[in-house]
Amino acid sequence: MEETSTVPLVSVVIPAYNGSNTIEQTIKSVQVQDLRTEIIIVDDSSSDQTLTKAIAVLKSGSNSYKIIRHPSNLGLSASLNDGLAIAHGENVLVLHQDCELMKPDWISSAVKCMDPKVAVVTGYYGMSDQDEMNLAKKTFGLLRRQIHPRPAKDFEIVNFSEGKCDLYKKRVLESIGGFPTRYRIAGEDLSVSVQLRQRGYSILKQYNLPVLQRYGGKAQSFRGNLRKEFEFGRAMGGILGEHRFRIFEDIGKGYARARTTHRAVQVAYTTLLFLSALAYLSTMNPWFLVATLSFLAYRYVYYALTISSGFRNQRSLAEHPLIDTLWMPALGILSDPIYSLGFLWGLLKWVGGRKI
Template sequence: MIRGALRRLLGHPPSAAQMLDRAWRLGAAARGGPALSILPEGADWRAAPAEWIGFLAPQDRLAPHAAAAISAALAGRPDARLLFTDTAIARPGGPDPWLKPGFDPLMQEETGYAGRIAVFRRDLLDATGWRGSEAATVSAAARGLDAGALLHLPYPAVIGPERAWPASPALPAPRPMPRVSVIIPSRDRPVLIATVLRGLLEDTDTRGVPPEILVVDNGSTDPEVAALYARLRGRIRVLRHDAPFNFSAMVNHGLEAATGEALLLLNNDIEVTSPDWLAEMCACLARPGTGIVGPKLLFPDGTLQHAGVVTGLGAGHAGHPDAGSPGAALGPMGRLTHRRRLSAVTGAAMLISRACLEATGPFDAARFGIAYNDVDFCLRARALGFGVTWTPHAVLTHHESATRRRRTGAALRQFRAEKAALRALHATGTAEDPAFSPWYARRLRPELRALAALPPPRAFMPGDA
C-alpha cells in the first residue's frame, strides 16, 4: 500500500531528482548513533572529537541529512569500522545519483569508487593513517576487515562534481598459463559446434598451453557432426552422454573427466572473436580469492548479452540487467568498463578454479537440470568465500537465440520448479544482491524506484582483490 502510494505521488518510475529528494527526506527522520567529525580532505584527524571521522574533498559538500543518516546506520553495529555511501553528481540540470554496489575489492582497486564519503572508526584510521587520498585510505583500511566491519550505506551523502576514473589496467597472462579443460555440452547443430571448436583450436591464443577440449555429446545424430568429430580426433575428446537432456548432468560428466587446473564451461553457440579472451580470464582467475570468472558476451548484432547476473531480478529469480544495451555502453558509473565482483555469471562461458570446484561440488543436476544451475553454483561458491569476477576485457559472441527453444509442457513445468528451487534455496525473492543498488527496481530492465524507508547498510562482496 505504501509503495503504491509512493508510485502515485512520484510517478512511475521516479526521476533521478525525485529519487534523490525521496532519499534525503527519509534521511531527515534518521536518529541516533555515534557522533561524526567530517574534516577537509587530508586534515589532521587526531584532534577531532568524534569516534567516527570522514573527509570531504574540495568541491564536495554533504547532502541534506547525510550526517544523521550515516550516524543512524552505525547505531547498534559495534563491529563496524568503515562505512562508505553513495554520491550525487552535480550537473547543470540537477544532481545525478551514483548508486554503488556493496564493497567490491576488485572494483575498488581499479576505480577507488568506495568513498565520497567514507567514514572511518578512529582506531582503524589510527592504524592505517592517511594515504594521500580518500580512495587510497579506504583501500588500505579495507584489507583484512571482515564482513561486519566494512559497510556500504545506499544513501547519496555527498554532492560534488564528477571525477573520471582511471582506465581499467591490463593484466598480464599467468606464467605459465594453467592447463584449461573446456567442457562443451552439445547435440547436433554442426555449424555451431564447428564454429566454437575452430575458435578454440585456431583463433585463441593459449600462450603455448593447448586446452583440453571435452565435448559432452547428448545423442547427436547429424552425420556432419560425426564427420567433424572424426576429423578432430586426437585434438578433442567426445564424451557420450546418452540420457535425457539435463544441462547440469552434462556439465558434471565433463567436469569428472577433466584433468585441467582450470575448468571452462562453454556453450556450443559461443563464437571466438578475439584471441586474448582466455588469457584475460585466466589472469582474472589467478587473482587471490577468485574462484569463478565470466566474460563479456555480445549478441551477433553487437548488443550486450551478458555483463554479469544479478539475483532477485525477474520476479525474484535472477537476470542480466544490462542485456540489450549497446555493446560499448559504459553502464552506471562506467561500471561496464571495469572488472568487478558479482553474485553470479552465466554458465554459457564460465571459468572455474579447481579449488573452487572441489570446495563447491558439482552442478546440482537434481534441482537445476535446465535453468539457474550457473546461478546456484556461483552462490554456493560465494557462500564459501570465493569471489566471482566479471571482466569486460574478454569478449565473445553468444548466438543465444540459435539454441533457445520455447518451453512447453514438461519442460515448462520443470523450469517453474527450478525457479521455485532458486527462491527456496537462496532467498532470491527477498534478499538484496550486494552488487545491485536497492534504489533500482528488481526488474530485468532496472529503473529507479521510490523506497518507503532508507535501506540498511550492507556488507562487502566475497574474495580479495
C-alpha cells in the first residue's frame, strides 16, 4: 500500500477488477476535480494490466493515493469496505472503474448537496458515443433504459443509489456496517439504500452531475451482458428476500420509478408467459396459445419502443439502421427469463443463507 500524508476532504474509492481498458480515464476524471481528494484503488486480484496502468496515472498526478491489492478475488463489497476502512475523508465517493466524472466541479457540487437528511448523492448517467461502443454495449444500454432524456427537473429523491458513482457520508455508511459482503458482484448498493431509507435518510439523484459510463468487462459481449442480467436478477432476488417489499417504499418518480418498474415487470411477465405456455402444452387449448403469443408480442413492442426512444434521445445514435430497431427487441425478450431465473436463484440463496 502506498500513500502520501495529505488528508483530503473527500476520499474516492475505486474498486477495480480487470478494468485496464477504462481505469485510466476514470482516475484522470478525479485528478482534474476542483476539490482536494485522495484516491484509493482496491484491486480485486486483476489478471490484466489494471493495477499497472492505475499506478502510472496516479504517479503522474498530484493527488494523494493509496493502493490495496487482494491476493484473491473477494468480491465488490469486500473491496469497497477495505477502501472505506482506510479513507480519511468525511465523505466517500464510490466510483466504478468504467465511470468518468464529466465536470471538474462534480465532487464539490455533490458535497454541497449533502444535508442532515441526504446521505447519498448520485449523478446522471450517460453513455459513450456510438463510435466508442460495440454492438453489444449499444444494444443492452438501450434495453436497460440507460439512454434516456434528461428530465426538466434538476434533482429528485430516489429509492436506490445508482451504485456506480455515489457520494456517501462516511459516518453513515459506517453506522450500518459498510457494504454487505453477502453480495459479491451486485446488489450491495440496493441493500445499503434500503437500510439508509429505513433510518430516515434520503438518496438524491442530481441531474446536473453527469457521469459517463464506458462499460468494460462483461458489457463488451452479448454473452457477457446476458450473464449480467442473471447477476442483476440474482441481486434483486436476494434484496427482496432480505428486505421484503420495503424496497418499493418511497420509490420516487420519473426515470427512477421507470427502471424499478421495468425490473419488476420482467419477473411478472416471465411468470405469466411460463404459466400460459405450460397451460397450452397441458391442454392444447388455443386460447392459451393466443395468450402466450400476446405476451411475446407485448414485450417485443415494449422493447422496440424503448430502443427507438433511446436512439432519438442520444443524438450520436440518431442515425441508425431500421433493422436495429427490429432485431434488438428479441434480445430484450431473451433477457427477461434470464433475469427472472437469476431473481429466483437469488431468493433461493437468501433462503439458504448463502452469498448472493
